[in-house]
Amino acid sequence: MSGRDRHGPPGEGQGSTGKRVTLREVADSLDLSPATVSLVLNRSPVAASIPPATQKRVFAAAEKLGYRPNILARSLRSQRSFSIGVVVPEISEGYASGILSGIEDHLMGSGYFYLVASHRSKADLLDEYLYLLKERLVEGFILVSTPIEEPPGLPAVAVAGHRSLEGVTNVVLDHDRAAHLALSHLADLGHRRIALFKGHPQSADTEDRWQAIRRATRSLGLVIHPELTLQLGGEALDRAFSPDEGYQEGYAYGRLLLDRKADFTALFAFNDVSAIGAMRAFLDSGLAVPGDVSVLGFDDIHGAGFQNPGLTTVRQPLRAMGTAAARILLERLAGASHNGPVTITPELIVRGSTAPATARPRRRDSSDGDGE
Amino acid sequence: MSGRDRHGPPGEGQGSTGKRVTLREVADSLDLSPATVSLVLNRSPVAASIPPATQKRVFAAAEKLGYRPNILARSLRSQRSFSIGVVVPEISEGYASGILSGIEDHLMGSGYFYLVASHRSKADLLDEYLYLLKERLVEGFILVSTPIEEPPGLPAVAVAGHRSLEGVTNVVLDHDRAAHLALSHLADLGHRRIALFKGHPQSADTEDRWQAIRRATRSLGLVIHPELTLQLGGEALDRAFSPDEGYQEGYAYGRLLLDRKADFTALFAFNDVSAIGAMRAFLDSGLAVPGDVSVLGFDDIHGAGFQNPGLTTVRQPLRAMGTAAARILLERLAGASHNGPVTITPELIVRGSTAPATARPRRRDSSDGDGE
DNA sequence: GTGATGAGGTAAAACGATTTAGTAGAGCGC
């Protein structure tokens, strides 16, 4: 709608090699001035007085010569770049790439491109990238799970939101609903001693989700057991995990949980990756999942359903969230006012990793396998 | 080395808001011409005759005012954009995002950005995106697992290569070594009836790998059983799978394999995703992995080791491949001549999904579980 | 005094659009 509406046809007029046709050349071929051609092609209101016949000639010539405006020149003059900056913690990770794919879907359809930068949770890199992106005249930002301290200086949409900031529209998951779905599912299965993985301190969702979990716990008559609550990326472990070692980290924290020797019948992890890692730790130590311990993830990343057992999880519609973020940003760039946060609704996906709690202590006891 | 060598410091000179400082303003503040300032800042050889004292003043003023060249203007004039186009089939998928993260690593360090486009295996989208990227004056392409018909018209590096094309440097995995690693591992375990998943016809690696498998099979004294060979995305199934349904597709083809009732003791899949899907199909139908069937994947995507059982697989160093692609492209842009293909060496990662072949027919028979 | 040389710059033309402020000519009323 905004953006350019002509995309194709590629490769017409001239081959993919050869010099580009400029506005001047089109104008010359028509014995018109570049100004006229520009006005017509851009459907400027000023072109209202140009007779339809001439307009037709202009369009025809542009088509025939395969004219494509030089985006750089246009951007320089009009101070628009038709590109936006997308900032993610780490691109090779399921959450970010899911969102990204939604963003791309929407942007491409609108004539925009995007530049991606991964800050790997380093504040200085983040600052630098925001700077470099502005230098490239991106028109706005989409910040994915990226906590920033001050307004970025351009219209922005934050995907795993955080506290509200001037000029930043938040796209947030309904964490209360998510926590309630997850915990009531476990409660209904009879779980009372539920272990929890809190998210990394630098993850934008961590705090919101944690508060939601506390509220849900209370409203369901459950209690949070501090000895069963582990903070990912916390000081509990001597070893730090790099951003793409989420599975290993989950495994390590799963082990840690077992080492504490405090009984629990279920784990509600911060995300699928840590859930899968922990599940593996449980299995390795001889516990059955879900026989001895139920495991509940978060996100529903690709492949979550193909774990063994399939991972029960709270699905975030990542692609839809990306699409929404892109749409909102473009609307704002087109002049729409920026209203409150946009809420996304999660969904509980029940698979094989959760089952009724059993009274039996969590000790190796593989009398009944997971037949199904 | 090429590219700009100054990155930071962000946020100095002026806040993140406020108008940008132009070259003209720097020049005016120094009572010099923009030309001089430009020459000095760019360390042009022409600036040799400018006395060091003046040069110092110029740098100091630029720093003080927080001058940052406008990239659009620079690009327009010098016909360089300091950005490259990365084309992938689908961004939210592990292979592409792994490569991407390597690409990013290298590019960012060199002052380049990249624009991503996902063609979702549609030839018309691909053409259009190549066109749009050229329109944005990207300086070159990195094509990830993207087969193209004709030279793209710009320097390019293809990551999961294909037939050689003018101007395209291929970064290819050593498929012979990969196939040999995988098949000799299975052969050593006593497997003779090995099922195979061929890749999608549109995947660039498919044909190379298949030929490599044929060679490896011969040299190992194995035979390929047509009834155990399935082509992913082939006509065997009535249902087509979208690009992000790789797991489901693997599951479906796993089932298909079982339905054929032809005995096999191992599966060597085209990639981890289909291997995991198939593994799940085997488990669901009561077969033990690796007790009844060994499963061998390809890629070593994130989380492959956290499957249950852990997936034995041929690792492609995705990130390193991305880095290599970016490095080669930048070298070529800097004038290096484009030599032959670059070969990447795969590695066999043995985990729990492969074990010695058993004579026992593949029928439900769960007498010994997969304890450890 | 002349011509050459070098030092230390600068003017101005690109790059390829967009857009504002006109302008030439036609038509028309009077």
Add this chain to the structure above:
DNA sequence: GCGCTCTACTAAATCGTTTTACCTCATCAC
């Protein structure tokens, strides 16, 4: 014939650089 209004355009400035082709002044050799 004058002013006015339209119509159908166009000239030229502008965006912010880069880069080539100068230019001016000193100095020096002869």
